[in-house]
Amino acid sequence: MIEFNERETEFLNSLEEARIATSHDDVPHVKPVSFVLDENTIIIATDYETRTYKNLKTNPNSSVIIDIYKSGKHKAVLIQGKTEIIExxxxxxxxxxIFHQKFEWVRRDPWKENEAPFLKIIPKNKTSWGLDSR
Incomplete structure (x- = not known):
């Protein structure tokens, strides 16, 4: 299993927005999502009706980018992996x-098992850049 180093872990834990990429029939799909890092995996909440969920049901490969863009000081962690659906x-x-504790929107609009799943991205590859500069 791919593990994140200390700087990557610190960076990932400091943010809450990512972009996930999935595909279906060779058509890419990217969208912003809330995430948490849990035991070297990226966890994302979704709904059953989303294109992301439908794509992952037929193709579990995904990619996630977590970044801060500042001209000349871009920081990012890019993750590619397989996705498990936790219902x-x-x-x-x-x-x-974990989500309930971290996100106000979860406390405002709670859900139960089998009402909306979590996506668990298990990294197979990762690349990071810009994390040496603060």
Whole structure:
């Protein structure tokens, strides 16, 4: 399994927005999402009706970019991996609790098991840049 170094972990834990890329029938799809880092995986909440969810049901490959863009000082972590869909059970409850604690929008609009899944991106490759400069 790919592991994040200390600077990458610190950077990932400092942000809450990412962009996830999926595809279906060779058509790419990218959208902004909220995420958390949990045990060297990227966790994203989604809905069953989204293009992202539908794409991942047929093709579990995904890519996620977490970045801060400043001209000449761009910082980013790019992750490519396989996605597991977590809909219920102990892992769902654990992830839900993490999201509930971190995000106001979850506390405002809560959901239960099998109402909206989590996407668990297990990194197969990663690249980061700009993290040496603060």
């Amino acid at each position: 219920n059970g102990d892992e769902f409850k654990k992830l839900y609790n």
